[in-house]
Amino acid sequence: MILILSSNVNQQGAEFHQLMAHLAGLSGIQTRIHVERGVEKTLTEIYLIGNTKALEIKEMCNLPCVENVVRVSEEYRVLGRHKEDPRPSHFEYNGVRFGQDTLNVFAGLCAVDNRDHVEAMLKALRDNGQVCTRMGAYKPRTSPYAFQGHGKNCLPYVFELAGKYGIKVIAMEITHENHLHEIREAIHQTGNPTGVMLQIGTRNTQNFELLKIVGRQQEFPVLLKRGFGITLDESLNAAEYLASEGNRNVVFGLRGMKTNMGDPHRNFVDFAHVPVVKRLTRMPVCIDPSHSVGTRSVAPDGVLDVVHIAAQGVVAGANMVLVDFHPAPMKALVDGPQALLLKELPYFLEDVQLARETYLKRVALAQRYSNLQ
Ligand code: PEP
Ligand code: MN
Numbered sequence: 001m002i003l004i005l006s007s008n009v010n011q012q013g014a015e016f017h018q019l020m021a022h023l024a025g026l027s028g029i030q031t032r033i034h035v036e037r038g039v040e041k042t043l044t045e046i047y048l049i050g051n052t053k054a055l056e057i058k059e060m061c062n063l064p065c066v067e068n069v070v071r072v073s074e075e076y077r078v079l080g081r082h083k084e085d086p087r088p089s090h091f092e093y094n095g096v097r098f099g100q101d102t103l104n105v106f107a108g109l110c111a112v113d114n115r116d117h118v119e120a121m122l123k124a125l126r127d128n129g130q131v132c133t134r135m136g137a138y139k140p141r142t143s144p145y146a147f148q149g150h151g152k153n154c155l156p157y158v159f160e161l162a163g164k165y166g167i168k169v170i171a172m173e174i175t176h177e178n179h180l181h182e183i184r185e186a187i188h189q190t191g192n193p194t195g196v197m198l199q200i201g202t203r204n205t206q207n208f209e210l211l212k213i214v215g216r217q218q219e220f221p222v223l224l225k226r227g228f229g230i231t232l233d234e235s236l237n238a239a240e241y242l243a244s245e246g247n248r249n250v251v252f253g254l255r256g257m258k259t260n261m262g263d264p265h266r267n268f269v270d271f272a273h274v275p276v277v278k279r280l281t282r283m284p285v286c287i288d289p290s291h292s293v294g295t296r297s298v299a300p301d302g303v304l305d306v307v308h309i310a311a312q313g314v315v316a317g318a319n320m321v322l323v324d325f326h327p328a329p330m331k332a333l334v335d336g337p338q339a340l341l342l343k344e345l346p347y348f349l350e351d352v353q354l355a356r357e358t359y360l361k362r363v364a365l366a367q368r369y370s371n372l373q
Contacts, residue, residue, distance in 0.1 A: 001052040002077075003060060004068040004086065007041040015064040022063060023048070026055070034078075034246065037218075038092075045087075047077070076236055078243035079250065079281045089282035091249045093221045094168045094195030096131060098251055098284045103319055103356050106171050107345060108133035110290070110324045111147065111334035112154045115161075120327040122165040124342045128349055133162070134171040134322055138179050139334055140203050147333040151179075155186035163193020171223055171322060173199040177213045184219065199223045202255055202291075205238045206230065215245025223251045223286060223322070228258040232273060236281060251320055252283040254313070256292030265305070266294020266338070271313035278317060286320035287313035290338045306340065307351055314355035315362070321352060 009016060011033075023031050023046070032047040044065075048055070052071070060069045072082045081089070090099025098104065109121055112135050125133055135158050139149035162170055174180055183196055198220045204210055205227035214222055222242055226235040235252075242250050254274065256267025269292045277285045289310040297305045310321055326332045326339035340348055 001048040001055060001060070002070045002072060002087075003046040003048065003063070003066050004070065005044040005046065005065045006067045007043055009042075009044050009065050011044070019046075019064045019066070029055075034248075036248070075233075076240045076281055078248055079236070079240055079283055081280060081282050085282075087282065089278075090284065091221065093197070093249060096168050096195075098221065098249070098319065100278050100282065100284050100317075100319060102284070103314065103321070103352075104132050104169075105130060105349060105352060106132045106134045106169075106286075106320060106322045107325045107340075107348070108135050108170075108323075109326060110134070110332070110339065111136040111139050112150055112158055113147075113331070113333045115154075115157050117327050117331075118154075118158055119161050119165075120342065121325060122161050122167060124325075124327075124345050125167065126165040128345050130349075131166060131168040132171070133167050133169075134199075134324075135162075136173055136334070138173055138175050140173070140175050140201055141334075149334075152182040152186060155183060156190055159187055159190045159193050163190070167194050169195045169197050171197045171199050173201045174214070175201065175204055175210070177210065180214065180217065180220075195220070197221050197223050197251070199225065199253075200238075201225050202228045205235055208238075208241060211238060211241040212245050215242035215247045218247050218249070221249035221251065222247060223253050223320075225253040225255050225288070226257075226270070228256070228267060232276065236277070239281070239283060250283055251286050252277050252281065253286040253288055253320075253322065254292075254318075255288040255322075264295075264297070265292060267292050269293070269309055269312075271309065271316060271318070274313055274316040274318050284319035285317070286322055287318040288322040289313065290322070290324035290335070290340075294335075294338050296337065296340075303351075304340070306338065307348060310348070311351060311355040314352055315359050317359055317363075323348070 029050040034045045036043040057069045070085050137149050202225045224239045239250050254270050259268050262268025274285050289306045293305045324339045327342050329336040329339040
């Protein structure tokens with residue numbers, strides 16, 4: 001059960017003490033306080049853990065400071081979408097809104113290779129009105145002999161250039177706690193020119209200790225990629241790890257499943273789960289058409305599979321698109337074969353926009369028909 005307190009509640013105040021004393025007297029119930037600090041208001045929630053079945057919603061609503069009470073199902077307690085749940089399905093980070101009602105494109109380099117390519121990419125994004133990107137500094141690779149990413153050495157110039165070109169959020173994978181510290185240090189040392197969304201890759205979806213560490217910080221939001229060989233439920237529970245530790249600014253990423261059933265694509269595209277994740281949780285849903293498809297194959301209609309599949313996810317209501325671009329894919333050190341070209345950026349953005357308009361029209365259509373019933 002979640003008690004949602006009135007905003008800006010004072011934890012030193014008499015009413016709050018009264019509430020906590022009452023909760024302490026409930027047998028078999030433990031409490032966990034979660035505080036979400038926004039620009040204008042601070043929201044406090046109290047999670048009641050244990051045998052909450054005996055507690056009456058009405059009675060709990062009458063306790064001091066309590067504004068709303070939500071009875072949660074066992075699944076995904078913090079991130080889940082529960083009955084009569086007034087908690088938001090969006091968050092804001094560095095001036096960019098991430099919600100189940102918005103769409104953000106994160107086009108960029110799979111891996112940072114050199115400063116010139118980073119700058120060319122960021123300039124193209126700025127010229128096309130974009131404020132988000134992807135830039136991998138730490139790359140988990142199948143072969144120990146493959147390029148592992150430039151790591152912390154590239155962070156200062158990536159952040160400075162991002163600031164120069166007005167980029168507000170960079171999706172960047174981390175695979176170790178140290179990477180979080182390195183990113184935090186570099187971003188502060190460069191004077192916070194941009195923001196970072198920490199990415200947990202598909203190989204680390206169930207790295208629970210990493211999830212706990214990333215969940216314990218609230219400075220950076222997190223993009224959690226679905227595990228490529230586990231159930232959706234297992235991946236959603238992985239996201240819940242982040243939230244249960246305190247960070248609920250989580251975007252859930254679909255990136256295809258590892259099975260030969262998806263051949264000739266690199267992974268079996270799983271964007272049919274976009275509406276499922278939105279129904280089960282309040283997380284915005286990201287799709288990654290590049291890592292799903294893995295090539296620049298073109299259909300007979302002249303449209304690249306990556307573009308077709310991005311559109312499929314967006315038409316189904318995806319909220320974020322993570323997509324590989326590169327100024328010179330032949331020279332890319334990671335995933336060149338699946339990268340789109342900079343000259344394809346305006347085309348890609350326009351195609352995504354078409355798909356988004358179709359999605360919004362489909363939602364309006366569904367509402368019109370449901371109103372008739
Ligand atoms: C990536 O986005 O660069 C990546 C490695 O993705 P995934 O974890 O989905 O394989
Ligand atoms: Mn990649």
